[in-house]
Amino acid sequence: MYVSAAARACGTSWGPRPKSTWAGYITWHLRSPSQIGGDIMLRNLPRLSLLLALGIVSAFCSIVVPTLAGCWINELNSMANIMMNEDGTLTGTYKSAVSSVRQQVEGDLIGFQVDIEQPTFGFVVKWTSDSVRGSVTVWTGQMFVINGNDTLMSMWLLRSNSPVDSNWGATRTGTDTFVRC
Template structure:
């Protein structure tokens, strides 16, 4: 029976790992998060800026949920394969706005994942109610592969 030495284990990990990290995570496309919200990110320009749309699956407003625009930018230093990014969603159905920040990763199975944190700011009538106007949370997005029929 052959026993694996620590050196052989390290060597095998070094040979496998570059294949996973070499895959580039691309923000452009359709995404769905852990709550069922859908997001589309359009082409990223030469400055790293992008626009798109967001359709939330959750809301505390009694108004009808509608598609909302988003604007953002991706950090591009050295063309990193797993870039950081941020975007703002201006909700069309309420007096609130949400900012997201995160990083695009390629997981151990080769799937792209967006890990994000967000702040939602809702309108309040006076400064006394400021304490209840901001919410914070996290979302994980996975690529939504749309089938053309």
């Protein structure tokens, strides 16, 4: 059976469909490539025009995936500025409004986003401010839409540089909720 380029792009093969579906309004007749080049014949063109005008047909092929790119602020007013590359890698900066040294600290951010409807993510911040140099924090979580707002729900681990006899207390854990700035 011939499959059109449009059908391949959508990840579907368009063939005869039962009359009980949306495609019952449109009869697809697919010919093999050896039979006049695999033409697609449509009946009931006015209904197809209506579907196209409403954008319903294109919705079968497109899913908008939210992105972590942008400015995010958490409940303690710490701010992440994130850029996302085409392959899902994240880069950016993080400014923490709270720290053990009681001043704002900054760090470089790198991570990954998994492109699904409610993306999961993970990123690491290597702290660059002199007062916390040698510490790293990792976040992992998922993006949700809560009350119409993009929201990142995450857990974090902060590892501070410490001597071996202070190893037990050198890792802290917690949760953060971020919303767009």
